[in-house]
Amino acid sequence: MATSSAWKLDDHPKLPKGKTIAVIVLDGWGESAPDQYNCIHNAPTPAMDSLKHGAPDTWTLIKAHGTAVGLPSEDDMGNSEVGHNALGAGRIFAQGAKLCDQALASGKIFEGEGFKYVSESFETNTLHLVGLLSDGGVHSRLDQLQLLIKGSAERGAKRIRVHILTDGRDVLDGSSVGFVETLEADLVALRENGVDAQIASGGGRMYVTLDRYENDWEVVKRGWDAQVLGEAPHKFKNAVEAVKTLRKEPGANDQYLPPFVIVDESGKAVGPIVDGDAVVTFNFRADRMVMHAKALEYEDFDKFDRVRYPKIRYAGMLQYDGELKLPSRYLVSPPEIDRTSGEYLTHNGVSTFACSETVKFGHVTFFWNGNRSGYFNEKLEEYVEIPSDSGISFNVQPKMKALEIGEKARDAILSGKFDQVRVNIPNGDMVGHTGDIEATVVACEAADLAVKMIFDAIEQVKGIYVVTADHGNAEDMVKRDKSGKPALDKEGKLQILTSHTLKPVPIAIGGPGLAQGVRFRKDLETPGLANVAATVMNLHGFVAPSDYEPTLIEVVE
Ligand SMILES: O=C(O)[C@@H](CO)OP(=O)(O)O
Ligand SMILES: [Mn+2]
Ligand SMILES: [Mn+2]
Incomplete structure (x- = not known):
């Protein structure tokens, strides 16, 4: 591809081109004091541990949460x-959370095209709101849902x-009951004011609707059946009762709650989605909404039998995929993340291999870009997805596909x-989310073995590695x-944390190809994840664009 002048990166004055660089992202791998709940500390992780000896020149910590990654406040944990x-x-x-906060606070959300479009159904039909109910702030927030409901009722x-x-x-297991109670209280108040407002269906996020990267369409189908068809194995008159009862089933938890529908006195579902209705999905985060959006929006669809495909007015809280323009209608414009390092590097002739297993595949491709x-x-690019296990909770297979990812990366390096x-190694995060401490220790060990495999390959080709993480968890x-x-x-009782954390993450550079004198700068006040792209560009022999966050490295004589 010819490099247009706008994309041309300047040569780095001191660093050479042509080195093979492994960029390793350990998902959910933060830095915290050692104790019995630190699974990374408690797992044998010799490859990652050895890097710490390079501190502060080739190992350091960077920020991965709050405003450093575009979130509303310093209380917001990082996420993928x-x-x-x-x-x-x-x-x-x-980011989405902040953009939605602003649009709701100013009321602009209700003046936009997306809201106007769905509101055309208000007079004669039902408005359905579908999404994750918590205050986790990773995919959605309860307070935003509340404002959306209030604003919609005020507008007809x-x-x-x-x-x-x-x-x-993203929140403690068991907290679902409180969130449903809060929402229910709001809906009761609305009913008293003459708005027919009710919870219509539900289910646990990992079992109903919120799959990602096409790992398991059955998850989306369960949601479709409950939300659109009004069919589910469990029927209740009231959502609080539904959640409390279903949580009592053996092995049940908030993440994996089975699907349920709310029925009226005659046993009829109170809220199937029918022709003429409006649907708003109130999650702002993209990955776990894309499959659901396809089911709602695509006329031609063969992933499962929808049985009935209602003609609806559908808008996402945000547009979830900028390339597919999916969904076509949305309430808030997504962040315009343009001129990513991947796009620059391909314009400058850098060839890239990216790999993870399904559950994180889009992280090193879709999110990265x-x-x-x-x-x-x-x-110039090859993206390889290793199929994840599906239909299980990852504490059952904590090694996941770490070694397969390591092998694919090794082969790509040696080729x-x-x-x-570039790889994402998911174990610390995916198993950390199960809250199973023993399994998470096994997960961290497996991740470290994959890292070692990649380091060995880098050693052979005299390349460079950059290893870091996207946020804390394990x-x-x-x-x-x-x-x-x-x-x-x-x-x-102890409260096991299944969520991400506010901790910083490590970053390390090394390998035989790392030029003499390259070390981390000490003059950056609070470096974070956004400083990594310029760093990697430098190691490829280029100067980063001037509006990028500064590089983490310097070259001393
Ligand atoms: O699983 C997910 O959707 C999130 C947690 O909500 O984790 P991550 O950001 O690491 O993908
Ligand atoms: Mn992550
Ligand atoms: Mn996670």
Whole structure:
């Protein structure tokens, strides 16, 4: 591809081109004090441990949460979307959570095309709101849903149905009951004011609707059946009762709650989605909404039998895929993450191999490239997805596909075909989310073995590695009080943390190809994930664009 002048990167004054660079992202791998709830510390992780000896010159910590990744506040934990966006784009963009906050606070959300479109159904039909019900702030937020419901009712919505997905992954397991109670209280108040507002269906986020990267369409189908067809194995008159009852089933938890529908006195579902209705999906984060959006929006669809495909007015809270323009209608414009490092590097002739297993595949491709699916340049890029296990919770197979990812990366490095070999190793995060401490230790060990495999290949080709993480998870598996001690619940029990954390993440550089004198700068006040892109560009022999966050490295004589 010819490099147009706008894309041309300047040569780095001191660093050579042509080195093979492994970029390794350990998902959910933060840095925390050693104790029994730090699974990374408790796992044998010799490859990652050895890097610490290079501190502060070749090992350091960077910020992966809050404003450093474009989130509203410093209380917001990091997550894969914002983390990989920052890593790939080299700049900090106000992210979905923040953009929605602003649009709701100013009321602009209700003046936009998307809302006007759905509101055309208000007079005669039902408004359905579908999404994750919690205050986790990773995919959605309860307070935003509340404002959306209130604003819609004030603007003429007469019949509202909420289809909830319980969380337990970005928030404590069991907290779903409280969130449903809060929502129910709002809906009662609306009913008293003459708006027919009810919860219509529900289910756990990992079992109903919120699959990603086409790992398991059955998950989306379960949601479709409950939300659109009004069919589910469990029927209740009331959502609080539904969640409380279903949580009592053996092995049940918020993430995997079976699907249910709310029925009226005669046993009829109160809120199936029918012709003429409006549907708004209130999650702002993209990955887990794309499959559902395809089912709602695509006339031609063969992933499962929809049985009935209603003619609806559908809008996403955001547009979830900028390349597919999916969905076509949305309430808030997504962050415009343009000129990502991947796009620049392909324009400058850098060839790239990217790989993960299904559950994180889009993280090193779609999120890395600014929420954009597909290649920039097919001739220079190869993306390989290793199929994930599906239908299981990952504590059952904590090694996941780490070694397969390591092997694919090794082969890509040794092939000599690629300048950059980029992987996401999911174990610390995916198993950390299950709250199973023993399994998470096994997960971290497997991730470290994959890292070792990649280091060995880099050693052979005299290349360079950059290893970092997108946010914390496995390094702290317990909820803590302000002083940092494990916080006990009312019954005096430990509260296992299934979510991400606010911790910083490590970054290390090394390998035989790393030029003499390259080391981390000490003059950056609070470096974060967005500083990584310029760093990697430098190691490829280029100077990063001037509006990128500064590089983490310097070259001393
Ligand atoms: O599983 C997910 O959707 C999130 C947690 O909600 O994790 P990550 O950001 O690591 O993908
Ligand atoms: Mn992640
Ligand atoms: Mn995660």
